[in-house]
Amino acid sequence: MSKPPEILLLSDELAQIRSWTRMLTGTTMRLWQGVAALSAETAIDVIVTDRNVTCDMLTDPGSCSRLACGEIGMIWIGEDGAADVRLPSNVTPRELQLACLLLTEVVRLRRQINRERRIQRTLSELVMRDPLTGLPNRRAWQDRLTGWAAGDEAGPAGWCVAVLDLDHFKSVNERFGHLTGDQLLCQVAERLASSSAEGIFAVRLGGDEFGLIFGDASRITAADRMERLRVACCDQIEPPVSASVGLAYGKRGEFLRPDELFEAADEALRRAKSEGRNRTVSASAPQCAVR
Secondary structure, eight states: OOOOEEEEEEEEEEEHHHHHHHHHTTSSSEEEGGGGHHHHHHOOOOOSSSSSOGGGGOOOOHHHHHHHHHHHEEEEEEEEEOOOOOEEETHHHHHHHHHHHHHHHHHHHHHHHHHHHHHHHHHHHHHOOOOOTOOBHHHHHHHHHHHHHHTTTTSEEEEEEEEEEEHHHHHHHHHHHHHHHHHHHHHHHHHHEEEGGGTTTEEEETTEEEEEEEEEEEEHHHHHHHHHHHHHHHHOOOOOOOOOEEEEEEEEEEEOOHHHHHHHHHHHHHHHHHTTTSSEEOOOOOHHHHO
């Protein structure tokens, strides 16, 4: 092992702790007689005990979290007790030494696996996240559309897919610079992100274009809801900017294909722009129903 096992001996009986200490003395293990003896930087591998151990017994928050996720092993000496290893009260020194060494290996393997899982989760989140605005990106959008297509029957009466595009955003970059343009995108993204509390999934599709998915009871209420959000995301923003939205709504049971609903919303966005921008345009019902 790269470093000696860190073993915490924990019992209400001092004589018991001394007995375990004698059994483990002469090994490469570092022994800690009770929680009070621990140093702040010690990462315990195994606890040898004859009592139930809870997080509140460990003063270090890091030790508490490691115990909760199995990154500290538990050896119970006695008749009863939930632990990784249970040994009889008349355990021999050799049995206790082997149990501590083997469980330390297991615990350190658990830590390695958990670290790799955390790294994998972080990488997965980065792949699904827009680096500028912090919103989910187009890959996350596609995954959500695919997942929604297989949604459960207890979901909303219908689904809305919307595409929001900032009006004349290119001129903002030309007049104020790309840094200001990026800041404006982040302001809009922050307001869209806050709509997640209302069950709206918002992403940055690319450039100054954002996508939104949410459930709603009807086409009319979905359009009203989207119009309020469109206005709010640009309200009193600097430099001033407006937005156009294309929206497509489909009822449950219409055998909707998410990609075609997205196309209908994109077509509605083009209509919003051609009709003067700064508005929400809904796709007509036939465009939304795919049979």
